[in-house]
Amino acid sequence: MKRFVMLSLLGFAFAALALPVVADEAISEEEQQAQEEKAEEVSATKELFEQTCSACHGIRQATNQNLNRADWNWVMDDMEDYGMTWLTDEQRDDIVDFLVENYGYGD
Amino acid sequence: MTKKQENQFWDRLRGVTEDAGADPQTLEIFDEAVSRRRFMGRMGVGGAALTLFGFGAGTDAAMRGLFGRGLIPAAWADEANGLEDEQAKAAMSDAGKEDGLIVHNDRPLNVETPPHLLEDEVTPASRHFIRNNDLIPQQALDRDPNGWSLKIDGEVHDELEIGLDDLKSMDSKDLVLHIECGGNGRANFDPQPRGNPWDRGAVGNAKWTGVPLKDILERAGVKDSAVYTAHEGYEPILGDRGPFSRGVPIDKAMEEHTIVAYAMNGEDIPATHGFPVRLVVPGWYGSCSHKWLNKITLRDQEHDGRGMTGYSYRMPKYPVAPGERPPEEDMKVGGPWLIKSVITGPKKDTGLERGETVKVTGHAWAGEDEVAEVWISTDFGLNWEKADLKGDPVNKYAWVHFEKELSFENRGYYEIWARAVDDKGNTQPIVQPWNPRGYDGNIVHKIPVTVAA
Numbered sequence: 001m002k003r004f005v006m007l008s009l010l011g012f013a014f015a016a017l018a019l020p021v022v023a024d025e026a027i028s029e030e031e032q033q034a035q036e037e038k039a040e041e042v043s044a045t046k047e048l049f050e051q052t053c054s055a056c057h058g059i060r061q062a063t064n065q066n067l068n069r070a071d072w073n074w075v076m077d078d079m080e081d082y083g084m085t086w087l088t089d090e091q092r093d094d095i096v097d098f099l100v101e102n103y104g105y106g107d
Numbered sequence: 108m109t110k111k112q113e114n115q116f117w118d119r120l121r122g123v124t125e126d127a128g129a130d131p132q133t134l135e136i137f138d139e140a141v142s143r144r145r146f147m148g149r150m151g152v153g154g155a156a157l158t159l160f161g162f163g164a165g166t167d168a169a170m171r172g173l174f175g176r177g178l179i180p181a182a183w184a185d186e187a188n189g190l191e192d193e194q195a196k197a198a199m200s201d202a203g204k205e206d207g208l209i210v211h212n213d214r215p216l217n218v219e220t221p222p223h224l225l226e227d228e229v230t231p232a233s234r235h236f237i238r239n240n241d242l243i244p245q246q247a248l249d250r251d252p253n254g255w256s257l258k259i260d261g262e263v264h265d266e267l268e269i270g271l272d273d274l275k276s277m278d279s280k281d282l283v284l285h286i287e288c289g290g291n292g293r294a295n296f297d298p299q300p301r302g303n304p305w306d307r308g309a310v311g312n313a314k315w316t317g318v319p320l321k322d323i324l325e326r327a328g329v330k331d332s333a334v335y336t337a338h339e340g341y342e343p344i345l346g347d348r349g350p351f352s353r354g355v356p357i358d359k360a361m362e363e364h365t366i367v368a369y370a371m372n373g374e375d376i377p378a379t380h381g382f383p384v385r386l387v388v389p390g391w392y393g394s395c396s397h398k399w400l401n402k403i404t405l406r407d408q409e410h411d412g413r414g415m416t417g418y419s420y421r422m423p424k425y426p427v428a429p430g431e432r433p434p435e436e437d438m439k440v441g442g443p444w445l446i447k448s449v450i451t452g453p454k455k456d457t458g459l460e461r462g463e464t465v466k467v468t469g470h471a472w473a474g475e476d477e478v479a480e481v482w483i484s485t486d487f488g489l490n491w492e493k494a495d496l497k498g499d500p501v502n503k504y505a506w507v508h509f510e511k512e513l514s515f516e517n518r519g520y521y522e523i524w525a526r527a528v529d530d531k532g533n534t535q536p537i538v539q540p541w542n543p544r545g546y547d548g549n550i551v552h553k554i555p556v557t558v559a560a
Contacts, residue, residue, distance in 0.1 A: 056345045057212070057214050057215060057345055058212045058214035058215075060212040060213065061303075064212065064303065065301060065304070066299045067299070068298070071300075071301055074301070082346035083346045083347025083348065084346075085347075105298070
């Protein structure tokens, strides 16, 4: 009996999980493509962030922080003084966006 | 990683580097470095890196330049956390570090001790915090003191260079001295300032053996023009920046507890704590106590090395609102440390029975001043009771130990708070005053406990 209840519950859980999937299918191909592009962008930025920052120090030096945009920009200014000179302005902005989003609390 | 995978890795990295806008000259250096890296492959990632950046290694300018731009270590770091993990692991094992310490970062290595592991009256190396700004010299990890010397120059009558045997032949002192990172307590700031989120445990109270800096400076002859020191070590620097170099006013340098130490708790100083020789400047931010020390310059002005200017280790000249960053000219060199205490027992979140007796234990220290009293509260600061101090500190700048027996008659959630008072009447705040980089954190220590029904 107990086992049956568990299985039923599992069944409900799967049904519940399936719902958003159905909803996902409802979005247009365009939207889906945009979402995928966005995901790729984020992953590319993450890689750029890791490559750039781990050039000199462990990634945790960044990921153990919780800073707002002004502070992340302040950190980046200092890192440029310490030799992080290879980023384009756009790449730098991308990394700051990524940091604010993942290791910060807004603007 | 197979040879083929490794080659693919380097090619991919070269692509990333190029895409990142590296100029042709950089790529040329990159190629040279990679070919060397492949040549040194058999030494392992850490070995090759440390050969390049270690003490006394014949590092050529091009490689340094490349390191400065961060390209070489990017590759090594990407390779399964190569260098930093290996060096960090080696350093932790060299110092016999215990499980249960909190690693904030492995490169540079930054490790704190949770309060309950600070229970010893004299902190063993296995439990002493680590705050590194840069890397640990390979020569220190090898425990190889050959070629080490301490140079004294600047505002002195005769420049001086002292070898290790010479140093050890001078009159030495054994002193128990507290060293505390300037950022200890930063995690209790709101909003959180940049920097390692040290909670309570970036502090230690080990026994150091060494020669008073005063005796060494007097051998060189201190000129009247000397007002400040500048400290340097032989550690490899992270990034393209000058050596980390802090200093203290000459009076502090000449104070008899400021020592050039060559032993920690009766043994050679572990690599990560400064082998073979470090400064210990008790009561001031830990960064004044330079590890791997090999040069002290006396200056005729406040020192302006890395760690002395801008906002680093500096405090606003007036109180600022949380989150506010005053202009640079309104900052001044921070320190000495303020009055502070830590509760080492019970451990936070301890469960107690009604009526059970629990002994509260801990330590207090007071920068340049003396600990006069420690008070304990269990009702969020409404009422305070004096703790017993276990005698005077063994020497100035050593911890004072306190204890207090408590029991709780009613069930519920409690916080045990400790608040030290110094001989001038200064005490610890309930709410942490804010500053842009999170220094001088000294709010009362609060240990949550639960009493069962």
